[in-house]
Amino acid sequence: MENQKQVIFYSISGSTIKKFLIVDCVIGPALYYAVKAISSSTLIGLAGSILGTEVIKKYFPFKSRKLKGNIG
Secondary structure, three states: OOOOOOOOOOOOOHHHHHHHHHHHHHHHHHHHHHHHHHHOOHHHHHHHHHHHHHHHHHHOOOOOOOOOOOOO
């Protein structure tokens, strides 16, 4: 009984994956190219992309469904 191994299982919901794909993989590069085209600076485009995605994540939260019931 001393050599019991513990297994940790993480579950990622589909809405979390969808949120990541939409915000970080679609909107992020779009913001980068838009800001870069306006400012003609790669560094400003990078900063605008990072700040833009963080603002979207903070002020426009995506609603996630809560699971009901007990696990255990």
